[in-house]
Amino acid sequence: MERMFNPRLKYLTDLLIKSYEEHAEIIKVDSLHLLNRERLVGILEKLRNLVFPGYFGKKGISFSSVEYYAGDILEEVLYALSKETARALQYNPYYGGLGKELLEEKAADISFRFLARLPEVREYLAQDVSAAFDGDPAAANLDEIISSYPGIYAIMAYRLAHILYDLEVPLIPRIMTEYAHNLTGIDIHPGAVIGHHFFIDHGTGIVIGETTVIGNYVKIYQGVTLGGLSTRGGQTLKGVKRHPTIEHHVTIYSGASILGGSTVIGEGVVIGSNAFVTKSVPEKTRVSVKNPELQFKSDGQSPPAHAELYQNEFWDWVI
Template sequence: MSNSIEQEVKNIVQLIMDDYKKPGAINKGDTFNQPNKDEIIHIIKNLQYIIFPRYFNNKVLKSYHKEYQLGAVIEDVTYQLNKQISFALRYRPIFAEAAKETVDKASEEITIAFMKKIPAIRECLETDVEAAYEGDPAAYSKDEIIFSYPGIFAIMINRIAHELYILDVPLIPRIMTEHAHSITGIDIHPGATIGKYFFIDHGTGIVIGETTKIGEHVKIYQGVTLGAVSTKGGQNLKGQKRHPTIEDGVTIYSGASILGGNTMIGQEVVIGSNAFVTSSVPCMTKVSTKNPELQFKTNRDTTFEVKELEQNGFLDYII
């Protein structure tokens, strides 16, 4: 580089260093005492091995080393998670100025409580894999689902993050679910409560809000939003039920939006594609938008209408 560019680089460095000194959320200085995103993603990968050992294990070690390998991974997860939780707890007001010993004790208790939840997480994921296999004729094996389905990956991370969320761990659950979001396009807040046998088909563009409650045997397709009617209230809405309740056996087709904390979708309801629902729906109901009229024009400018195939007045389909 020329001398003039070197001098300008020095000036730019000083300019940005001076900017760092200004107050603001993006200028946080104590970067060594906060959760580390890369470490949290590493924890997720190790938890994936623990949950699905036959699929994501270390192929180098022989089968007779299984207990040793599992012990090593659990020890690593426990140590790293405990460390990250101890950093995250400082975001809770009661721990912001607490003594290190107090925070460390609380972090250890939370870490152990979470690790003991792993069998329950695995039990739920077993049902999710079953739901995906039974619900998708394009699935040729459960191995295919575990290895490749983005919905299962997103649900796995959500079930992990949800347990940390209910243990009142700040920041880490959201880092986990946003990691899944960035990979799969499926955005599930860790606060959402999801029952067993949950099936996400395709998945891209799905949004499930923090206070959503989902029952068992629920199936949703790509582009579905389970959201709030309005977020204009901002922080004043914190802690309120803002998102819908979906009861057992509901199917929600692609592009549907179900909004509002008072909105309850009853058992065995089917919500058709692109429906916009802001009020409760009783059990055993099918909800659909009016079919649009389709017109096709040939090269000769001839126009003709096409009637869509309906079954009992409701367009039922899978992709």
């Protein structure tokens, strides 16, 4: 059906078409090679079903049927991921010149190698769930953590995406982690390297940059940034270590920012809330912002009892 002529609509359409022509770098038309984001989100959800069988997707799985359950999902994921990986590899200069058949063959191989590492992902996630339970007195049981903790979802998406990142698959890892970011408020770049028993408590507003290295048994709270000191160099900084290294058994409380590629937070360090750290911290040190003095006014009445407790010096070392 032809659209009735509307001069105002024609004017608006012409404006937009002109913009398309002037900024062709941000338009995709006449292209069958663009990745399907909805399909990739579906793949991520199916992978979650494989990583945590019985918690999501089909319920009532028994050990006698889990082989068929896993096999069916693996078949679906292998097919769909191979198709999307073939599209993604066209953004990798190393594979860009391959013909369609060779590209699909390479994508199928990468997808198989990725899925072969799912037991490794489950090993890490079992340790992450354990760390969450051990570190959070509010946690009732492991089921609650797996089913409802946003940190576990974000870590799961990261650990899956990191393997694809290691396999040099463009775009797909970032789509996965940004989907998790959208759901949880936790932004973990797939290029970051994160050890076992990683615990994110609450999580909203956490940012972990691409070249961050995090050791084992690390705990971080909401609002923490592990970032770069400056991005003014733009693309010239690609491949440069821009984000901090966090060694084992470190705790970072809410709102803290740790910045810079040469910044190393030593083993056993505790970083207090709202600290702004741009230099390395030696092991087994406590870092905090010096407590501000609070004033209490009570309309001529006596000050609240024990008001002085709010002015205690809790940390051993002040940055």
